[in-house]
Amino acid sequence: MLVPLLLLGVLLPAGPGPALGAGALRELEAARDPAALEAARFALDSYSRAAGQRGGPARLGAIRRAQAQVVNGIKYYLDVTLLLMSPCSQDGFTNQDAANCENSVEPEQIACHFEVWSQPWMDRKRLVKQECHPAEPLEKVQSTASLELEEPARAKIPEEPVRLEALSQNASIQLISLFKDFLVTYKKSYKDERETERRLQIFAENLEKARTIQELDQGTAEYGVTKFSDLTEDEFRSLYLNPLLAKLPARPMKPAAIPSDPPPAEWDWREHGAVTGIKDQGMCGSCWAFSVTGNVEGQWFLRRGSLVSLSEQELVDCDGLDHACGGGLPSNAYEAIEQLGGLETEGDYSYEGHKQSCSFSTSKVAVYINSSVEISRDETEIAAWLVKNGPISIALNAFAMQFYRRGVSHPFRLLCNPWMIDHAVLLVGYGTRGRTPFWAIKNSWGKNWGEQGYYYLYRGSRACGMNTMCSSAVVD
Template sequence: MKKARKLQDVEKGTAKYGPTIFADLTEDEFGVRLNSKPWDLSIRPKDNAVIPQDPAPKAWDWRDHGVVTPVKNQGSCGSCWAFSTTGNVEGQWAIKKQKLVSLSEQELVDCDKVDQGCNGGLPSQAYDAIMKLGGLETEKEYGYKGYDEKCFFKKSDVAAKINGSVKISENEDDMAAWLAKNGPISIGINAFAMQFYMGGIAHPWKIFCNPKKLDHGVLIVGYGVEGSKPYWIIKNSWGESWGEKGYYLLYRGGGVCGVNTMCTSATVP
């Protein structure tokens, strides 16, 4: 509670910090839900995303356009990277094929041999794994267990395929323009303040969430402005009882918590 109070005392946004479902965990216990080591910022797709030249709409939310599945729950497994990846592919597939399908994170936890399953991974690497495997099965066919097991992937059950990946500009105006035109963005973030986040637009001091030390994979599904505060709408994978019904609103425009440093997307054929 002292940590939550400290965050609250210096909060620059409208966020409330307090007794969340994770507030009683030690840093190590909470860390199980994150990557075991910070993301390697040099591992990203080779191709640059094309940024639309038209100005972005003032606000945009892909949840209103039927391309975002309900909030999922990774449990006590550091598979956030897999949820960030599937969320992005679900969006890309739904926009391209006009069909929203919930895709399997467990397939990535079990069958992606470059990443470390419940000990963490990177969306940039997961895209390559999906292409090598031949696609993703549905959540229904390859359900989530929340622990590492052997790979049960069946190529005949593939429900979505990708043919590449792109890195997206670190400029947050460019990110918004790309997102509004192309779909939700997979990102990495420093999750320190998220342990105590209860709602509102979060804008923690840099000292509490080093933008160079990303440890959690999430999905930007939209953005907006409240009063004078622009914000991102971020889908998390800790269930609907956390944050804003499973979502995190984060100040947009200051590179807060490294939100703009590892922005990527799959491409769909």
């Protein structure tokens, strides 16, 4: 990464126990913090099981103080007041208890210090310390008559991850919560505890990267937790991007004729039926194939009136000019389609996400192309061609895309330079949000990335080199 990055202050040493190196103690808002309530409830359950039913059940009266500390998980330090309820409050008490009940007006109060060690991402908790004594006057709940004695509800995982701006004094605590939410949202699991802790540390570093990108972005985009937040930059590039775009020269193509009419203020081919649904390339650098099939789908629709989902796997398996999951060039893919004789449908030649032996059949060809063209690098001319002729295969620098969530992305040019393009996508439209002009880009990382699978990039500054490799198939 081209900017200095600050690591979150989190100590995550390997190992199973809670006695490892710790971070600073942080005060929690005891009465309202859901993590503190969850830890207190767990401590109360543990206390009640150990004490049995002697003297009736215990209820939580108050959390007087709560602190937390990162120690290969989170360790909660809780000072609480418990109310020991009389047997009279239980169902099924007998006449033998009547004498005791006559004098049981208020519950007995005890003060306890609990220490609870938690690894939320492993769904693991342990009560590591418990000290209780009769409550002193200052430790007592002053009025139990109107006190709600029900146990606090379990803290719930939020439906949406906490925004990065919320990470403040309790950053380490919220980091664990974010990571647990990430695991649930994207159904992630790891082979063992050591790998889980490694991924948590990468996750923490990526949060800081996303925060840095957020601060430097000139548009309206929101960056944060995505399905790729547990991957290093090198892992992300090798699994999902296409370094050959910047390394190999594109095959020469004839220039496209640019319409003379100025383009309208906005246009979106999704509204005109020329775009199939979002697809997912998986852990395969086949974005070039998805970009090209998306373009051919649009060209066939405009020339033949039928929108057909086409096979990327055919190109991965049968395009001898490119490198399957190792990357490729749209210009090569057009030539391969011509040499093969066309493309099969997605249904006939389904996507597997890795290279297989070529099983293309000319009898199953659904569409064909006649040639291909290179489109202007001028953004106004790109827009004019798109409006008249359909979605365009483009390539760009995916610098900001690993952590992109929504909005119009506009990274600084030095951070998203045009000479390091590494991802091929499909340009389907353009417009303006408020006063911010954008390109609408169909990506191939599934619907659970970006805005339902789409990326919105600032229009008018050649952002991230989006204008450097624009092309299209030609269907006569």
